[in-house]
Amino acid sequence: AQKVTQAQTEISVVEKEDVTLDCVYETRDTTYYLFWYKQPPSGELVFLIRRNSFDEQNEISGRYSWNFQKSTSSFNFTITASQVVDSAVYFCALSEAHGIYAGNMLTFGGGTRLMVKP
């Protein structure tokens, strides 16, 4: 069975601070995908990143960066110089990488609510 744990239920920071959102996962699959989604108050889940389990290279996209460590089953997400518009709930998710469900049937964590104060 797959499981995703986001231990931080709520984080509050002041604008321009850096913040890291933790994600730990469990799976018996040897290949899998990891995701991060953002859910603003409007409710729509916004895709941020997908990472293949074979690719442990860290990724940076603007103020966002992701640290994938297979050895500790973690896929952490860092926002540098946070802004008020970053306030949202962030979800980490996991999916299998083979078969008809590959990449889209997601197991989500419980989410981390990030509040960025001006």
Add this chain to the structure above:
Amino acid sequence: DTGVSQNPRHKITKRGQNVTFRCDPISEHNRLYWYRQTLGQGPEFLTYFQNEAQLEKSRLLSDRFSAERPKGSFSTLEIQRTEQGDSAMYLCASSGGTGVNTEAFFGQGTRLTVV
């Protein structure tokens, strides 16, 4: 195309009533997913369609729930004899192509409140 569209956005119903939600995926997306999200939790998978075929159903989808995707385009999710525990956000997602390189796009959801 403006993305995945879900209607209605909000639904309040009395316990025991039937409700139906609609999801219009992104045009030509052959894969469609329904998820349920309760307050303070992450979304949970309910069911998956590839074209018109329903290929997977979660154990969360009790016999009071039924989903259809006639002609492989829009999908409906019906809940019969609603219970207070059905109160949740129902999210629809779609993705296209036969490979795994297309991520799922989510709609804004239908929030159901059973009173």
